[in-house]
Amino acid sequence: MALPKIKYVRAFTATGGGADYHDQTGAHWIDDHIATPMSRYPEYRESRRSFGINVLGTLVVEIEADDGTIGFAVTTGGEPACYIVEKHLARFLEGRNPADYEKIWDQMYFSTQYYGRKGLVVNAISGVDLALWDLLGKLRGEPVHQLLGGPVRDELQFYATGARPDVAKELGFIGGKMPLHHGPAEGLEGLHKNVAMLADMRAKVGDDFWLMYDCWMALDVDYATRLAIACHEHGLKWLEEAISPDDYWGYAELKRNVPKGMLVTTGEHEATRWGFRMLLEMDCCDIIQPDVGWCGGVTELLKISALADAKGKMVVPHGSSVYSYHFVITRHNSPFAEFLMMHPGPTEVVPMFAPQLLGEPVPVNGRIKASQLDKPGFGVELNRDVPLNRPYTH
Numbered sequence: 001m002a003l004p005k006i007k008y009v010r011a012f013t014a015t016g017g018g019a020d021y022h023d024q025t026g027a028h029w030i031d032d033h034i035a036t037p038m039s040r041y042p043e044y045r046e047s048r049r050s051f052g053i054n055v056l057g058t059l060v061v062e063i064e065a066d067d068g069t070i071g072f073a074v075t076t077g078g079e080p081a082c083y084i085v086e087k088h089l090a091r092f093l094e095g096r097n098p099a100d101y102e103k104i105w106d107q108m109y110f111s112t113q114y115y116g117r118k119g120l121v122v123n124a125i126s127g128v129d130l131a132l133w134d135l136l137g138k139l140r141g142e143p144v145h146q147l148l149g150g151p152v153r154d155e156l157q158f159y160a161t162g163a164r165p166d167v168a169k170e171l172g173f174i175g176g177k178m179p180l181h182h183g184p185a186e187g188l189e190g191l192h193k194n195v196a197m198l199a200d201m202r203a204k205v206g207d208d209f210w211l212m213y214d215c216w217m218a219l220d221v222d223y224a225t226r227l228a229i230a231c232h233e234h235g236l237k238w239l240e241e242a243i244s245p246d247d248y249w250g251y252a253e254l255k256r257n258v259p260k261g262m263l264v265t266t267g268e269h270e271a272t273r274w275g276f277r278m279l280l281e282m283d284c285c286d287i288i289q290p291d292v293g294w295c296g297g298v299t300e301l302l303k304i305s306a307l308a309d310a311k312g313k314m315v316v317p318h319g320s321s322v323y324s325y326h327f328v329i330t331r332h333n334s335p336f337a338e339f340l341m342m343h344p345g346p347t348e349v350v351p352m353f354a355p356q357l358l359g360e361p362v363p364v365n366g367r368i369k370a371s372q373l374d375k376p377g378f379g380v381e382l383n384r385d386v387p388l389n390r391p392y393t394h
């Protein structure tokens with residue numbers, strides 16, 4: 001059955017949380033003195049918003065077919081991503097068959113390679129690719145996970161990212177990943193505080209609940225090694241994104257340095273099959289964590305995941321709501337998923353991309369059943385009460 005052609009591609013911005021989940025107002029655990037590469041500057045140490053972690057905002061991509069069906073997706077990118085979608089990428093979609101996602105992806109990537117390859121440009125490509133898969137699912141009347149080969153398990157299980165693993169345990173999650181608060185610029189005193197916080201949380205959750213640290217690129221190999229060794233007695237399951245995503249050599253060294261039994265993970269700020277091939281072939285980590293809204297979309301994540309599977313590595317995508325859930329449930333080497341706790345405490349489960357997605361499923365007792373992901377496409381609709389701005393047209 002011939003599918004209707006793509007008629008329009010439109011790009012909008014939205015602010016206030018959602019896909020750019022760091023774009024929060026008021027007191028929130030996700031902006032509470034968290035260590036970053038900017039922590040070496042005291043004026044930028046207290047708040048990540050102070051150095052602009054939320055400067056982009058959300059990119060909303062809409063793709064409308066000839067028959068009026070609309071696929072959409074949200075990711076991080078804001079106004080500059082809108083420009084790239086409207087002025088550059090749209091030409092490779094309008095008039096095309098929505099099922100031609102391989103050729104469309106190839107043309108989006110290689111036409112922007114001279115100024116893209118990672119970051120904002122690949123975020124924009126990812127947003128278009130996700131909207132295309134949403135449209136394809138809606139046109140075929142199937143959830144995206146079915147287009148990817150279908151579930152390999154009956155439910156997803158989640159670990160929770162946030163400042164309260166003790167609450168996450170009560171809520172039924174399989175583990176808790178905490179933000180690291182102190183980096184090298186805060187010296188030995190900061191290192192001791194990091195270890196003490198883990199020890200305190202271990203005492204609260206008991207010996208078997210997973211505890212992880214997310215270091216958000218803030219450390220160097222020496223500090224990360226010392227932190228890993230000091231945290232080992234408190235059962236740290238993994239040290240995440242400890243150093244710069246560009247320092248593949250540093251990750252390979254850190255992975256050799258950490259105590260046996262502790263995992264090194266990274267990848268949320270890596271992009272494309274080529275970037276992840278580097279992480280895998282240089283043995284940088286035990287688990288790769290691509291964000292499907294930043295790494296190239298579903299079309300590219302399929303390739304990244306197959307690379308990792310061939311090397312016996314797990315792929316646990318960075319928290320990206322339904323966009324990763326539909327993928328994770330179809331892959332054996334993705335045995336669990338991340339749920340980012342976006343409640344300010346966090347003491348409650350709220351939809352990760354709130355308020356942008358209507359019908360966004362949330363874990364109950366730390367799980368989402370495959371049957372909850374059975375609507376066409378990614379199974380969500382754009383909340384039209386969220387103010388949208390279309391800064392460019394073509």
Ligand SMILES: C[C@H](O)[C@H](O)[C@@H](O)[C@@H](O)C(=O)O
Nearest residue numbers: 034161179214216318319340
């Ligand atoms: C909690 C971390 O600092 C980031 O805010 C988080 O978004 C990301 O690193 C994650 O793995 O969820």
Ligand SMILES: [Mg+2]
Nearest residue numbers: 214240241268
């Ligand atoms: Mg992370």
